[in-house]
Amino acid sequence: MQKTFSKKFETFEGQINLLKNRGLTISDEKKAVDILSKKNYFDLINGFETLLLKDPKATNKEYSSETHFDQFIELYNFDKMFSAIVFKAIDSFENRLKTSVAYRFCESVFDSNPNANPACYMDVLKYENPFSIHNQLNTLQPGHITQKFVNNINTEINNFINKEVMKIENKLTAVNRSPIQYITTKARKKLLKAMNNINDSISKTNNVIIAANNVISSTPSVRGSGDLVTNISRFTTSLTLSLSKVSSGAVNPNTIESSIASFIKVFQELELRLNKIHSKVAINNNTAIHTVPHFELKNFVGHNLFKTNHNQKDMNYIDFSKAKYNYLQKFEVPPFWVIIKTLELGSVLKLMYGLKTSILDKVVQDMGLTLAEKHILFNSTKIITDLRNHCAHFGLVNRFRTNHHIKINTDLINKLNLKTKSNGNSHYEIRLYDTLQVLAQFTNLNEINSLFKEVFMSPDCLIDAKLLMKLLDRMGNDNFLNWCSFKY
Numbered sequence: 001m002q003k004t005f006s007k008k009f010e011t012f013e014g015q016i017n018l019l020k021n022r023g024l025t026i027s028d029e030k031k032a033v034d035i036l037s038k039k040n041y042f043d044l045i046n047g048f049e050t051l052l053l054k055d056p057k058a059t060n061k062e063y064s065s066e067t068h069f070d071q072f073i074e075l076y077n078f079d080k081m082f083s084a085i086v087f088k089a090i091d092s093f094e095n096r097l098k099t100s101v102a103y104r105f106c107e108s109v110f111d112s113n114p115n116a117n118p119a120c121y122m123d124v125l126k127y128e129n130p131f132s133i134h135n136q137l138n139t140l141q142p143g144h145i146t147q148k149f150v151n152n153i154n155t156e157i158n159n160f161i162n163k164e165v166m167k168i169e170n171k172l173t174a175v176n177r178s179p180i181q182y183i184t185t186k187a188r189k190k191l192l193k194a195m196n197n198i199n200d201s202i203s204k205t206n207n208v209i210i211a212a213n214n215v216i217s218s219t220p221s222v223r224g225s226g227d228l229v230t231n232i233s234r235f236t237t238s239l240t241l242s243l244s245k246v247s248s249g250a251v252n253p254n255t256i257e258s259s260i261a262s263f264i265k266v267f268q269e270l271e272l273r274l275n276k277i278h279s280k281v282a283i284n285n286n287t288a289i290h291t292v293p294h295f296e297l298k299n300f301v302g303h304n305l306f307k308t309n310h311n312q313k314d315m316n317y318i319d320f321s322k323a324k325y326n327y328l329q330k331f332e333v334p335p336f337w338v339i340i341k342t343l344e345l346g347s348v349l350k351l352m353y354g355l356k357t358s359i360l361d362k363v364v365q366d367m368g369l370t371l372a373e374k375h376i377l378f379n380s381t382k383i384i385t386d387l388r389n390h391c392a393h394f395g396l397v398n399r400f401r402t403n404h405h406i407k408i409n410t411d412l413i414n415k416l417n418l419k420t421k422s423n424g425n426s427h428y429e430i431r432l433y434d435t436l437q438v439l440a441q442f443t444n445l446n447e448i449n450s451l452f453k454e455v456f457m458s459p460d461c462l463i464d465a466k467l468l469m470k471l472l473d474r475m476g477n478d479n480f481l482n483w484c485s486f487k488y
Contacts, residue, residue: 012033012036012037013033015036015041015045016029016032016033016036019045019063019069022061022062022063023062023063023064023065023067024063024067024068024069025063025065025066025067025068025069026068026069027068027069027070032069035073039076043076043394043396044072044073044076045072047076047079047396047398047399048072048075048076049061049072051075051467051470051471051474052067052071052072052467068462070462071462071463071467074461074462074463075398075463075471078451078455078463079396079397079398081451081455082397082398082448082451083391083394083396083397085447085448085451086387086391086397086436086439086448087388087391087392088447089439089443089444089445089447089448090345090384090387090388090391090439092442092443092444093384093439093442093443094345094348094388096366096367096442096443097345097348097363097367097381097442098340098341098343098348099337100362100363100366100367101340101348101351101352101355101363102121102335102336102337102340103337104355104359104362104363104366105121105126105336105355105359106121106335106336106337107359107362108356108358108359109126118333118335119318119333120336121305121336121339121340122272122305122306122316122317122318123272123275124272124275124276124278124279124300124301124306124354125275125278125279125282127279127300127351127354127355127356128284128354128355128356128357129279129280129282129284129300129301129354130284130300130353130354131280131299131300131301132279132280132281132282132283132284133153133156133157133161133212133232133280133281134208134211134212134215134281134282134283135283135284136153137153137212137215137216137219137229138215138283145219145220145221145222146222147222147227150221150222150227150228150229151227153229153230154229154230156280156299157229157230157231157232158230160280160299160301161232161233161277161280161281162230162232162233164273164276164277165232165233165234165235165277166233167273168235168270168273168274169235169236169237171266171270172198172237172238172239172270173237175239175241175263175266175267176237176239176240176241178241178263179241179242179243179244180241180242180243180244180259180260180263181243181244181256181259182243182256182260183256183257184257187256187257187260188243190260190264191241191243191260191263191264192243194263194264194267194268195239195241195267197267197271198238198239198267198270198271198274199238199239201270201271201274201275201278202235202237202238202274204278205235205274205275205277205278206234206235208278208281208282208283209232209233209234209235209277209281210234211281211282211283212232212281213231213232216228216229216230216231216232217231232281239267268316269308269314269316272306272308272316273308275306276301276306279300279301280299280301300350300353300354303347303350303351303354304317304343304347305317305343305351317339318333318334318339321334321339321342322334324342325342328342345381345384345385345388346385346389348381349378349381349382349385352378352381353378360374361374363377364377367442368441368442369441373411375409375411376409376411376412376415379407379408379409379412380412380438380439380441380442382406383402383406383408383430383435383438384435384438384439386402386403386406386435387400387402387435387439397432398432398471398474398475399474400431400432400435400475401429401430401431402428402429402430402435403429404428404429405428406428406429407426407427407428408420408426408427408428408429408430410427412438413427416434416437416438416441418430418434418437418438419431419434419476420434430476431474431475431476432475432476433475433476433477433482433483434476434477435476436448436486440486445486446486448483448486449483449484449485449486452480452483452484453484456468456480468480
């Protein structure tokens, strides 16, 4: 069936005539054309017309004789001012959360080891993967093993772990065939240290693979099918590079140093890939995930910090960020509290799921919540992230609703008396007022109070009481005084 366009193109003059034919009063058509040429018709008119039409559900749109084009302008300008204030408040929350995550992570790492790797935040083993295969298997209830579960586990093992093992094995073989020349004792020590790190990682990874396979071997098959969880491949290759000394006059020392540096970079990538596998199968004690059962999240090891192929190039997140942001280029290794600025709020949330419990607990308290409200921080951050994305893409803030796939936690609903929809199993979709209540747990919203008083209590305001009530009701609370005293 061929698709057709439901709307035809209209010139600015045509848009004016269309609005006039629907009964809208336009006192200055030249000004109206100028405004329509600068502001999106869909936002300016369609975004507010249901508040101003005689019957929003009627097939033929019609405005009352009292409806004026300037009312659309005033509603639109208010929404833009409101959105700017909301975005500023979200920025305050985001900075507070990022500061806490970076500080508490670094506090945990560097207090115990001041000489720890400055890039430790890219080491997946400094986190605890709540989605490890080991954990998924260990939390199985007897008699609850489904065909879908086994299929999903096997897909994960074959598509990620076993394929990654094969890639690393091939790279190890290729590197082993390349003899390395060294020119200084310092360079040789550096290279040997990198080799030892790789071989240690291989050994540790094999240990957790063995442990995971032991769990797999004791996992019963799906009832009636005989299907079992696939075993995870172990590593059989290690680094065994031959080192040959070259006299200082035989070759250019700078070339040799550069060659060694490039090999070490290859080793660093190998170590990162090994650590991903280690994290994917290792046991951990992070309990955050179990308190938020409905949270949709990609595998923790898929986080940007742990990727090695940014922009289709073989580079880690530090190199990628330094190429993208000039202010990072002054750092050899940007500290966590600097590079966390490059992460989107959703990425910070994903990272929080991997924070060790002792670190996460401090973050929760830094954000003004009790340890018993850990799940409220996760759910609140997801909700605020949705609002942030709406504002960042210039959506009309007065029309905001949380995405239906975001489940609203019952404890958060009870704490803030939120109005939600329900499908019988879970709660979802809150409007702007309730979303701002969620945000108000973490940052001051006094500017919202001032905006509402300044705009709607002005003697020149074109928004009458009836229209204002409709606007406030759309945003989730029709009591004007509540908007003028916004606090939690």
